Amino acid sequence: MISVKKKSLASEFKEKLIEKLLATSGLLVLMILASIFALLLITTIPAFKEINLKEFLTSSRWDPTSPEKPEYGILSMVVSTLLVTAGALAIAFPLGLGVAAYLSDVANHKVREIVKPIVELLAAIPSVVVGFVGLTLVGPLIARIFKLSNGLNALNGSLLLAIMALPTIISISEDSLQAVPPSYVKASLALGANRWQSLVRVKIPAAISGITASFMLGLGRAIGETMTVLMATGNARSFPHGFLDSVRTLSANIAIELGEVPYYTTHYYALFALGLILFIMTFLINLTADLILEKQKRKLQ
C-alpha cells in the first residue's frame, strides 16, 4: 500500500519534471529568437551615429570602402532581393501547384509514394551545389538564349531559387489538397462537374489557405538564401532595371563583406543593420504564413 503511494508520488514528480522540461525548451526557442533580435538591434544602433537613416533607406549607392565618400544606401539591394525572390516565386508557384495537384488528384498511389519523397529530397541539395550549377550551366544557357555576353543576372538567381523553393511549395500544397474532405469532391462530381472542374473550382479554393502558406514559406526560404545567389547573380551593386541585370541581394552583400570588415566600424554596424532588415522581412513573411495556416486549420475543423 505504502509502496504504491510512493510510486505514484514519484511518477507525479516525474511528470511534473517532464512538463517543466518541455516548457523550458519551448521558452528557450522564444528566448533565442528574442536574443537574436536584440543582438541585431543593439549592434545596429551605432551605425546610425554616422549614417542618415533616410539616406540608408532611400539611396541606391552602397560603397562603404569608397575612397571618395563612403555610401550606405540599401535601396538597390532591397529591390534586388525582392526582384530575385519574386522571379523565383513566379516560376516556382505555378509549377509547384501543378505538381501538387498532379500528385494529389491524378497520380496513382504508387507514383505518389515514389515522387513525393524524391521532391522532398530536392530540398536536401546543398545551396552551394545549386549555385555551382547556376555558375557553370544555367548562366551560359541564359547567355545563349538571350544573346547576352554572360548569364550572371537576376534571372539566373530566380531560376535556382525556384528549384530550391519547389519542395516546400509542392509538399505543403499537396498536404493541404489531401486534407480537403473527400465529401466536397464527391458532392461536386455528383452535381455533374468533371474532375478538372472539381479540382479547380472546389478543391483548390478549399485548400487555398494551405497553398498560400506554402507560397509564403517558399518565399521565406528564397528571400534569405545566400550562397546560391552569391554565386549566380554577379553581385553588381547598381540598381537593377530588369531580370537580365546583374544584382546583389542583401544576404549576398552581408556574406561578401562581413568576413573582411574592420570590426566596430560604421561599415561593420551597417552590415548588422542589413541583417536586421532581412530578419524583419523574413519574420513578417513567416508570421503571415503561420497566420494563414492557422486560419485554414480552424476552417476545416
Next chain:
Amino acid sequence: MEKQTKNKNLKNRAAQFWKTGLLLLLTAIILTVPLPAQKRMIQIKGSDTLVNLVQVLAEEYMAKNPGAAIAVLGGGSGTGITALINGTCDLADHSREWKQKELDLAYEKGVKPRIFAIAIDALSIVVNEKNPIDILTMAQVGSIFRGEIKNWKVLGGADQKISLYGRQSNSGTYAFLQEHVLNNKNYSPDVKEMNGNAQIIEAVTQDVAGIGYVGVGYLFDQNGQLRKGIKVLKIKKDETSPEYSPLNKEAVYSARYPISRPLYQSTNGKPSVAVANFIRFELSPEGQAIVEREGFFRIGKELQAENEKNLK
C-alpha cells in the same frame, strides 16, 4: 560470500573512479601548460592572391623541417589583417598596405605590426581572346572600371557593352587597382564582383565583352601554360610611353610595367623563432625561386634590406 564480492566490486569501482578523476585532472593540467613554441602550428591567413604561393612555400618548408607545422588560409587581405589584430593568426598575408583605420585598431589592441615584402605581383588586365584590343593606357583602364567608358567601340573594338568583372571589396587586388589605376575614385556599380581570381578568369573566358583584373600568378595553369580563352593586355603608363606586358619579366623587375605591387606578410611585433625561420626561408634564394615558379616576381634589394631589419 556474495556480499563480499559485491563489496570488493564497490571498492574497485571507487578506486577506478578516483583513478579516472586523477587522469582527467592531469590531462587538464597538461592541456593548460603551453606547448614548446616549435611544436605549435603556425597560422597564416589572408590574401587570396598569396594563398597558393604561401601554401607551396609552406609545403616545401615543412618537407625540409619535419618539426614545422604551418596552416595557410585565404579569405582576403582584410580578413588576414583582422585576424592578426584579433590574435587568431601568426602571420597575415596581404596584397595591399595597412589602412590607417586598421593600424589604429591594431595599436589600440597592443598589436604592433611588422611588415615583410615577400614577392612582387603584377596586376594583369585580361579580356576575352576574341577581343581585338591589345593595348590600353592606365587612364583607359581606369575609365573602364570607373564606368566612364561603357562600350568597346570607343576604344576601337566591337560595338558591344563592356562587361566588367572584379574582385570583392575585401580583396587587396580590388584596393590596389582602385588606388593605383582608378586614382582613388569609385568603381562602377556595374562591376560584377566575383569570389576570386579563378572565377574572373573563368568569366572572361566565357564572355566576349568581358574585362577583368587578376594577379599574374593566376594567368597560368598547373603546367605553367598561359590559360586558354583569355588575352593579357599590354599596358602603357600614358599615351606617349611604350607598352609593356606583365608577362615580360624584365619589364616588371625594372618597374616599367606600370601596374605592379609588392605582396606582404605581417607579424605582431618581432616574429617568434619559428615564424622568423619560415620568413627567412621565403626570402632565401630558394624561396624566391619558388616565388618565380608560381608566376610572381622576386623582390629587389631595397625591400630585402627592409625585411632584414624587421626580422631583428
